[in-house]
Amino acid sequence: QVQLVESGGGLVQAGGSLRLACIASGGTSSSYLMDWFRQAPGKEREFVAAITWSGGLEYGAFAKGRFTISRDSAKNTVYLQMNTLKPEDTAVYYCAARTPLSRIGSMRSYDVWGQGTAVTVSS
Numbered sequence: 001q002v003q004l005v006e007s008g009g010g011l012v013q014a015g016g017s018l019r020l021a022c023i024a025s026g027g028t029s030s031s032y033l034m035d036w037f038r039q040a041p042g043k044e045r046e047f048v049a050a051i052t053w054s055g056g057l058e059y060g061a062f063a064k065g066r067f068t069i070s071r072d073s074a075k076n077t078v079y080l081q082m083n084t085l086k087p088e089d090t091a092v093y094y095c096a097a098r099t100p101l102s103r104i105g106s107m108r109s110y111d112v113w114g115q116g117t118a119v120t121v122s123s
Contacts, residue, residue, distance in 0.1 A: 002027040002112045004034065004095045009117030012085055020080040020117060022095030032112070033100050034078040036069060038091035039116075045107075048093070049080060053100035062088075085121045092116040 008020040022034050035050035049069035050058045057069060068081040078095065095114040102109035 002032060002097055004097060004112055004114035006093065006095050006114045006117040009093060009119045011120045011122065014085060014087055014121055014123050016085050016121070017081070017083045018085065018119060020082070020093055020119075022078045022080075022114060024076040024078075024097060030073075030076060031099065032097035034071075034095050034097050035104060035110075036078070036080045037094045037096055038089075038119075039094065040088075040091040043091075045094070047105040050104045051078070052104065058104055082119070085119075087121045087123045089121050090119060092118050 002024055003026045004022055004024055006020060006022045008018060012018055024034060033051060036048040037045050038048050039045040047060050048063050049067055051069055051071055052058060059067060066084045070079045094116045096110040097112040098109040
């Protein structure tokens with residue numbers, strides 16, 4: 001069974017930066033790709049960023065130009081560098097695993113979810 005563990009969340013002032021990490025372990029973790037989602041209080045979970053099977057990068061509209069997803073395959077780890085953070089970025093950020101050719105951003109694609117890491121951006 002694949003397990004995902006996120007880390008790196010915390011409290012930051014508006015304009016600041018955070019780097020989140022998601023480590024995959026167990027099962028056939030190397031067979032999956034990990035993407036990032038977030039869920040703000042009272043809102044639905046939304047797609048943040050993904051790396052496609054061919055290495056391309058996809059982002060939610062709010063993340064373009066501010067967030068960067070990257071991967072260290074040797075460590076089974078995916079990162080989310082978040083810059084110029086805004087109060088509206090406050091949310092719990094989740095890592096989720098899918099098979100390489102499954103549809104990015106569709107909840108049905110994701111077999112495993114992490115427990116989330118909380119990000120709070122103060123104004």
